[in-house]
Amino acid sequence: MKKISLTSLLILSACQGVQASSAADPATERGAKLYQQYCISCHGANLAGGQAPSMADDNWEYGSSDADILKVINEGIDDVGMPAFADSFTEADKQDMIAYIRGGAELKTTAPIDDVSSVESQVQIQDWATDLNEPWGIEFIGQDRALVTEKSGKLWQVSSNARNEIIGIPASVDKRQGGLMDVAIDPDYARNGWVYLSFTHADEEKSENLMTKIVRGKIEAQNSALLWTQEQTLFQAKPEHYLNTGFHFGSRITFDNKGHLYFGIGDRGKKEMAQDLSRPNGKIHRIMRDGSIPKDNPFVDNSDAYATIFSYGNRNPQGTIVHPETQIVWETEHGPKGGDELNAIKSGVNYGWPKISYGRNYSGTVLTPHTALPGMAQPVSQWTPSIAVCGLDVYTGDLFPEWKGRLLAGSLANQTVRLIDVDNESYLGEAILIKDKGRVRDVTTGWDGAIYVALPNKIVRLSPAP
Ligand code: HEC
Structure with a gap:
């Protein structure tokens, strides 16, 4: 059987209107705290996006692997306002944030307008x-x-x-x-x-x-x-x-x-x-x-x-x-x-x-x-x-x-x-x-x-x- 990634599982459940519960995993929780402190102002609550793109969807402009995300966190993205955080965090902090971005987010659903079943x-x-x-x-x-x-x-x-x-x-x-x-x-x-x-x-x-x-x-x-x-x-x-x-x-x-x-x-x-x-x-x-x-x-x-x-x-x-x-x-x-x-x-x-x-x-x-x-x-x-x-x-x-x-x-x-x-x-x-x-x-x-x-x-x- 083909392996389904955690991200696609989350996306799948979002499509079905199911809210993913936040994982109680301690690394993810630490990651969530750091996210709230340093990232939420641009990327929005629950990774939903704001000034910066959503990280709750499955679109990764700069690559979707953990290494790609780590690179963005370290080096930032010039000219568009994504700061470089290489020296702001320990390696463990960075991994915890990636864990949060990967799976710990509570996905907020957008209520469908037309594409919704009828009873x-x-x-x-x-x-x-x-x-x-x-x-x-x-x-x-x-x-x-x-x-x-x-x-x-x-x-x-x-x-x-x-x-x-x-x-x-x-x-x-x-x-x-x-x-x-x-x-x-x-x-x-x-x-x-x-x-x-x-x-x-x-x-x-x-x-x-x-x-x-x-x-x-x-x-x-x-x-x-x-x-x-x-x-x-x-x-x-x-x-x-x-x-x-x-x-x-x-x-x-x-x-x-x-x-x-x-x-x-x-x-x-x-x-x-x-x-x-x-x-x-x-x-x-x-x-x-x-x-x-x-x-x-x-x-x-x-x-x-x-x-x-x-x-x-x-x-x-x-x-x-x-x-x-x-x-x-x-x-x-x-x-x-x-x-x-x-x-x-x-x-x-x-x-x-x-x-x-x-x-x-x-x-x-x-x-x-x-x-x-x-x-x-x-x-x-x-x-x-x-x-x-x-x-x-x-x-x-x-x-x-x-x-x-x-x-x-x-x-x-x-x-x-x-x-x-x-x-x-x-x-x-x-x-x-x-x-x-x-x-x-x-x-x-x-x-x-x-x-x-x-x-x-x-x-x-x-x-x-x-
Ligand atoms: C001052 C605003 C700002 C802050 C704060 C910020 N970002 Fe960003 N981030 C951006 C912008 C803007 C982009 C998108 C650039 C683009 O679309 O080309 C981005 C892109 C990214 C991407 C790449 C997304 C993709 O689609 O590939 C990642 C991962 C990311 N940010 C992680 C973080 C993390 C983790 C933090 C907190 C430690 C953070 N960002 C804080 C503005 C910010």
Whole structure:
């Protein structure tokens, strides 16, 4: 039998969407540390490339043998910026780095765009609620009953045969990408009745200035009407941080099992602000469900920062969900032209926008030469070209037992729902669940175990094909 090299095995597993785990071999670990210290700034996290070529693929411009790699490390490459490291390391250090480059790297996969298998034949698609106008968020409150937001500013209680508007919700501004956005219910909704909304809010004095705002309230039936009552503001930016653009408002609401609420605000089209902790945009925020600030939020001791910030450098998060089994905060965010990201959001971490990105400016010009830099997290996976990710959930139902625990990610431009297989923080692969039914704004598991998808004018229900 022909011998297969370790590198080609790694490449093979990457093609299959399998993430190679980092070897626990001590030489490789030492090599990884040296790599992180001396090489990552150019060659990128996990050897993925950046200013300098990827060393996770199987393309070796200067030769692929250990001796070839050693020669490059020793002598550098004149004129292109690869430094000579002959005197910087011991021979053992160099061998350890080669061991890391050879096999120890955690290969990051790039999520496939078109060349991805489809499981569409396993589902049947039926209209569940029609004649809706740009439904943005769906949240089930019963077996056949959901709260549904329309971007234009209406909140509905919807079932397959009836629809009631909830009267008295706060005014939102339906401008470009803004409007009434997400709706979510409290993890203890059955007991406390709290309903959460995110929306585009206009500054009271300068109404052209907008920002994402988060409130909660309760829905009360009076006579035959459903009224929004007991409203509380949970997050509102400082008036001087409202902006008059119509871009990138975020925003999904999700909860972990420790009483926290997470929501995202996009960069509002002001990309540099995503790196500025004194600004609320370009961030994932974490608050308690009553709007108070968790004492262990990462920037509570920084008097310039918004104390609600949990992570930063996030371009436009329109999918956020806490995985019920792992409690990982999964997030999908829009890249520019390319570089849509799937991230595992962690406290205090910089996700790099706009300093690093796999995308380009919409004009096609280079936005940043970096896909990786020290101190900035890599996405778990990324889609280039962009699919325009929007809406994210974890499948938790019983109708499709083999899909339990997988992520459901919607996409606007690509008009797909993707079923993403993850293992803890690793991306394993994905399949297309539905395609070409229209731009997907939200996707969720119903109480009946079916999957519900918000399309431009309706919500469809996916159940097992007969
Ligand atoms: C200042 C930026 C920079 C740093 C730091 C750097 N490299 Fe490079 N490296 C480059 C560039 C640029 C090239 C590609 C030259 C080309 O494409 O012609 C390169 C090429 C290489 C290659 C050849 C790849 C091939 O395709 O054959 C190897 C191997 C390599 N570098 C290893 C390392 C190691 C190991 C370190 C850390 C000890 C390191 N580099 C640090 C910029 C850098």
